[in-house]
Amino acid sequence: MQINDNKTLPAKLPVIVEDELFLYPFMITPLFLSDEENLRALDIALADETPVLIVPAKPQNDGARDFESVYDAGVIGTIMRRVPLPDGRVKILFQGMEKGRILHVINENPLEAMVDALHVVRPSQVKTDALIVVLREKVRELAQVSHFFPPDLLKTIEESAEAVRVCDLVSSALRLKKQIAYSFFIEENLEQRLLKLIDYVIEEIEANKLQKEIKNKVHSKIDKTNKEYFLKEQLKQIQAELGADSNRDEEIEEYRKKLESKKKFMGEDAYKEIKKQIDKLSRMHPDSADANTLQSYLDWVVEVPFENLAKKKSSIAEVSKHLNADHYSLEKPKERIEEYFALRELLELRGVSEKVNNGAILCFAGPPGVGKTSLANSIAKALKRELVRIALGGLEDVNELRGHRRTYIGAMPGRIVQGLIEAKQMNPVVVLDEIDKVGRSYRGDPTAVLLEILDPEQNNKFRDYYLNFNIDLSKVIFIATANDVSQIPAPLRDRMEFIQLSSYTPQEKFEIAKKYLVPQELKKHGLKPSDVSINKEALELIISDYTRESGVRNLRRRIADILRKVAKNILTKNSEGKVTITAKNLKEFLEKKVYEIEQADKKDQIGQVNGLAWTSVGGDVLRIEAIRIQGKGVMQITGQLGDVMKESAQIAFSVVKVLIDNKKLKVPMAIVPKFEDDKRKLEASDVYRRYDLHVHVPEGATPKDGPSAGITMVTAIASILTDIKVRHDVAMTGEITLSGKVLPIGGLKEKLIAAHKAGIKTALIPRKNYERDLNDIPDEVKKDINIIAVDTIEDVLKNALVK
Ligand SMILES: Nc1ncnc2c1ncn2[C@@H]1O[C@H](COP(=O)(O)OP(=O)(O)OP(=O)(O)O)[C@@H](O)[C@H]1O
Structure with a gap:
C-alpha cells in the first residue's frame, strides 16, 4: 500500500507516543511534544521525510517510552508543521492518513518499528448499509440525552458515505476510555466493529437516562445550598449505579x-x-x-520519606575504616575527609549540632575514574546512609532541580526530591556529580538553585515547585564532584572545600587492579581465584595498551570483559582447570588495543627531535619540530603548551644563543640571510637575529606541560640554526638550566617503555635519573636501548646531532 510519494507499507517508521489523545485517521490535530524520545522520533521523520506512527500510551504509563507501555496500533500520518515553543516543547500539526499496526520493533530509543496498515474486512454492502442506519439512529438518540455530539458532527455523521469513517467519527466523539477505544480501533472486521459500537451507544443512552433520573432524585432530597455535598452524593450514586x-x-x-x-x-x-x-x-x-x-x-x-532519618551519628573511626577498605593509596584525600568528619563528630559531641552543616560542602575534584564517587560511597556506607547521585552535567533547565509546576504537562518533582524519595531517607548522602558542568540557559540559572540547596541558612526551607511546599534539606550531606574546579561558577566555588584527586600512575593502577578491581570483579562474575588469574605482565599490558585514562574505570571494564569471556568458556566448553591470562594470550580475551605508540621516523631530519613525555595515561614519544623563517629573532611556540613548557622553550633558545656565541655550535655562514645594505661582515650570531623560529609540539589538541622537554627543545633549535640533522633513532628527556646543565625528570620508566615501543635505539637521560631509577626499568628495554646518561647540553648534542 502506498502511503505517500515515496513510502509503501509495511515500512520502518518512527513512532511517537501520545499520552492524552486517542487519534483517528481523518483528523488534523495539533500535538505538543516535550520528551526527548518523541522529539527524536520527530526529527527522524522530518529528516527522512517519512510519515510517523502515533500510538496512544496505555493508561498509567507515566510517561514511559517503550513498546510495553503503548498500544501496538495507531495512526500513520504526516507532520504538516513543526513549531518550537519557548518553553522547550514542540508543537506539531499532524495529519492522520491511515490506521497502522506495529509488526515488530526495530529500535527502542527513539521508538522505531516495522508498521503495516490495518486491513478492513467488509461485510456485504446491504449489511453495511443496514448497520449504518441503525448506528445513525442510535447516535441521534444519544445526542438528545448527552453532549457528545454537537450539531456539526451529527451532520457529518449523517452525510458521510464511508462506513469506516462513520465508525471513527462516532468513536472519537464518545470520549471512550482508552482500553475500549483501542478495542474498537483495532477491530478489522467492519461488521463486528459496527455491532460493538451500536451496543456501546445503546448502553450509553441507558446510562445517560439513568443519570438524569438520579440527579432528579438526589436533588429533591438534599439541601440545595449544600452544593459540594450534593455533587459528591451525585457522584457516589452514579458510581454505585454503574457499579464503578x-x-x-x-x-x-x-x-x-x-x-x-x-x-x-x-x-x-x-x-x-x-x-x-x-x-x-x-x-x-x-x-x-x-x-x-x-x-x-x-x-x-506520600512517598516523600518525612519520617525517615538515618540515626547513625558520624564516627570518624568508621569513616576511616571504610575509606581504607575500599581505596588504595589516596592518602591525602582520605586524611582531608577524615578531618572533615572529625570536625562534624566533635561538633555533634559538644552538642552544637545546628552548626554541623554550616561548614563548607566537600567537593572532590579530579579527572574521571579516579574514585570521586567511590569515596562518597564509602562515606555513605560508614555513616549508614543511602547514597543518591544527581548528575548535573549539561543540566540547563532549573526546573529539573526544583520540579515543574503541577500545571505543566508531565510535571514531576525535581531531582533533589526524587533523590530523597529514591533514598527513602531525608538525610542521605547526595553526590552532585559534575558540578562544573552545569550550564546557564534561557531556562534559568541552575547555579542559583544549587546555591540555595547548599546554603545552610536557606536549605531547611527548600521549595520544590511540583510539591508546592517546603522541604528540609539541612540534614542531607552534600558532596560535589568536579573535573575542572576553574569551571565551577565562583559563588558556588566559595561554598566548597576542595579535595584534589590526581591521575594514577601505571604503578598505582596496577596495585588498584590487583588489590581491588580484580577481586571485586571476580566476585561480581561468580568466579574464584582458582578459576582464573591475570598475571603481572598481562595486567601491565592492559594498563598500557588497552586503556588510556587518568583513572581506572576502563581498566575495570577491560577486566570485566576478560572475566565475562572466561565465565562463558567455563559454561560452554565445560573447560576445567585454571585459566591464566598472560601477555601472550591476552589478545584472545580483549579486542583491539586502544593506544599504540607511533613508530619513530626512518630518516634523520633537520629540526625534528624525539622527546619523551609522561602523561597521566602513560609514556609517549613526542616529536618536537622547529623551523626557521627569515625575520628578526622572534620565537613562536605552539601546541597548547603550559607556562612551564613555554618558559623552557625560551630557556632553550637562550642556551642555543650562548652555544653559538661561544662557538660550541658551528653555524654554516651560508645559511645566514644576507641583506643588500649589509655594511659589516656577518657573524655567527646573525643567524638567530635574522631568523624567526617556530617551535611546535604536535598533537596540538592535547594540553602539555612540564620542564622535561627542555633538552629536546634545545636540540631542535640547535639543529635548525646549524643546519645539522638530528638522529631519527635517538630520543631524550631532561630539564635544561640557563647554564646548560641537565636536571632530572619524573616518569622515567613509562617514558623508556614508550621509547622501546616506538623503536628508539638510543635514549638520553639525565645522569641523576640514570643513577637513581635504572633498576626499575624492564630488562628488555635496557637490552634494546642504549641508555646514555647526560650531564650537560653538550653531551646531548654530541649524541643527538648527526656528525
Ligand atoms: N584508589 C582506588 N582504590 C580502589 N578502587 C578505586 C580507586 N580509585 C578508583 N577506584 C575504582 O574506580 C572506579 C571509578 O571510580 P569512580 O566512579 O569513583 O570515579 P569518579 O572519579 O567518580 O569518576 P567520574 O568523575 O567520571 O564520575 C570505581 O569502580 C572505583 O571503585
Missing part, C-alpha cells in the same frame, strides 16, 4: 492514612497542601484528566 470504581474510595482513604502517619514529621504547610489536594481529588470525576494529574501528584508526595 469502588476502589477509588479505598485509594483516597489510603492517601489520608499515609498523610496522617507522616503528619508529625512534616511541616504544617506540607500537611495542609497535601490534605487540600486529597480533598480535591475526592470531589473529582475519577476519569477526568485533572483527577489523573492530581492522583500522580499524591502518589509522589
Whole structure:
C-alpha cells in the first residue's frame, strides 16, 4: 500500500507516543511534544521525510517510552508543521492518513518499528448499509440525552458515505476510555466493529437516562445550598449505579492514612497542601484528566520519606575504616575527609549540632575514574546512609532541580526530591556529580538553585515547585564532584572545600587492579581465584595498551570483559582447570588495543627531535619540530603548551644563543640571510637575529606541560640554526638550566617503555635519573636501548646531532 510519494507499507517508521489523545485517521490535530524520545522520533521523520506512527500510551504509563507501555496500533500520518515553543516543547500539526499496526520493533530509543496498515474486512454492502442506519439512529438518540455530539458532527455523521469513517467519527466523539477505544480501533472486521459500537451507544443512552433520573432524585432530597455535598452524593450514586470504581474510595482513604502517619514529621504547610489536594481529588470525576494529574501528584508526595532519618551519628573511626577498605593509596584525600568528619563528630559531641552543616560542602575534584564517587560511597556506607547521585552535567533547565509546576504537562518533582524519595531517607548522602558542568540557559540559572540547596541558612526551607511546599534539606550531606574546579561558577566555588584527586600512575593502577578491581570483579562474575588469574605482565599490558585514562574505570571494564569471556568458556566448553591470562594470550580475551605508540621516523631530519613525555595515561614519544623563517629573532611556540613548557622553550633558545656565541655550535655562514645594505661582515650570531623560529609540539589538541622537554627543545633549535640533522633513532628527556646543565625528570620508566615501543635505539637521560631509577626499568628495554646518561647540553648534542 502506498502511503505517500515515496513510502509503501509495511515500512520502518518512527513512532511517537501520545499520552492524552486517542487519534483517528481523518483528523488534523495539533500535538505538543516535550520528551526527548518523541522529539527524536520527530526529527527522524522530518529528516527522512517519512510519515510517523502515533500510538496512544496505555493508561498509567507515566510517561514511559517503550513498546510495553503503548498500544501496538495507531495512526500513520504526516507532520504538516513543526513549531518550537519557548518553553522547550514542540508543537506539531499532524495529519492522520491511515490506521497502522506495529509488526515488530526495530529500535527502542527513539521508538522505531516495522508498521503495516490495518486491513478492513467488509461485510456485504446491504449489511453495511443496514448497520449504518441503525448506528445513525442510535447516535441521534444519544445526542438528545448527552453532549457528545454537537450539531456539526451529527451532520457529518449523517452525510458521510464511508462506513469506516462513520465508525471513527462516532468513536472519537464518545470520549471512550482508552482500553475500549483501542478495542474498537483495532477491530478489522467492519461488521463486528459496527455491532460493538451500536451496543456501546445503546448502553450509553441507558446510562445517560439513568443519570438524569438520579440527579432528579438526589436533588429533591438534599439541601440545595449544600452544593459540594450534593455533587459528591451525585457522584457516589452514579458510581454505585454503574457499579464503578469502588476502589477509588479505598485509594483516597489510603492517601489520608499515609498523610496522617507522616503528619508529625512534616511541616504544617506540607500537611495542609497535601490534605487540600486529597480533598480535591475526592470531589473529582475519577476519569477526568485533572483527577489523573492530581492522583500522580499524591502518589509522589506520600512517598516523600518525612519520617525517615538515618540515626547513625558520624564516627570518624568508621569513616576511616571504610575509606581504607575500599581505596588504595589516596592518602591525602582520605586524611582531608577524615578531618572533615572529625570536625562534624566533635561538633555533634559538644552538642552544637545546628552548626554541623554550616561548614563548607566537600567537593572532590579530579579527572574521571579516579574514585570521586567511590569515596562518597564509602562515606555513605560508614555513616549508614543511602547514597543518591544527581548528575548535573549539561543540566540547563532549573526546573529539573526544583520540579515543574503541577500545571505543566508531565510535571514531576525535581531531582533533589526524587533523590530523597529514591533514598527513602531525608538525610542521605547526595553526590552532585559534575558540578562544573552545569550550564546557564534561557531556562534559568541552575547555579542559583544549587546555591540555595547548599546554603545552610536557606536549605531547611527548600521549595520544590511540583510539591508546592517546603522541604528540609539541612540534614542531607552534600558532596560535589568536579573535573575542572576553574569551571565551577565562583559563588558556588566559595561554598566548597576542595579535595584534589590526581591521575594514577601505571604503578598505582596496577596495585588498584590487583588489590581491588580484580577481586571485586571476580566476585561480581561468580568466579574464584582458582578459576582464573591475570598475571603481572598481562595486567601491565592492559594498563598500557588497552586503556588510556587518568583513572581506572576502563581498566575495570577491560577486566570485566576478560572475566565475562572466561565465565562463558567455563559454561560452554565445560573447560576445567585454571585459566591464566598472560601477555601472550591476552589478545584472545580483549579486542583491539586502544593506544599504540607511533613508530619513530626512518630518516634523520633537520629540526625534528624525539622527546619523551609522561602523561597521566602513560609514556609517549613526542616529536618536537622547529623551523626557521627569515625575520628578526622572534620565537613562536605552539601546541597548547603550559607556562612551564613555554618558559623552557625560551630557556632553550637562550642556551642555543650562548652555544653559538661561544662557538660550541658551528653555524654554516651560508645559511645566514644576507641583506643588500649589509655594511659589516656577518657573524655567527646573525643567524638567530635574522631568523624567526617556530617551535611546535604536535598533537596540538592535547594540553602539555612540564620542564622535561627542555633538552629536546634545545636540540631542535640547535639543529635548525646549524643546519645539522638530528638522529631519527635517538630520543631524550631532561630539564635544561640557563647554564646548560641537565636536571632530572619524573616518569622515567613509562617514558623508556614508550621509547622501546616506538623503536628508539638510543635514549638520553639525565645522569641523576640514570643513577637513581635504572633498576626499575624492564630488562628488555635496557637490552634494546642504549641508555646514555647526560650531564650537560653538550653531551646531548654530541649524541643527538648527526656528525
Ligand atoms: N584508589 C582506588 N582504590 C580502589 N578502587 C578505586 C580507586 N580509585 C578508583 N577506584 C575504582 O574506580 C572506579 C571509578 O571510580 P569512580 O566512579 O569513583 O570515579 P569518579 O572519579 O567518580 O569518576 P567520574 O568523575 O567520571 O564520575 C570505581 O569502580 C572505583 O571503585
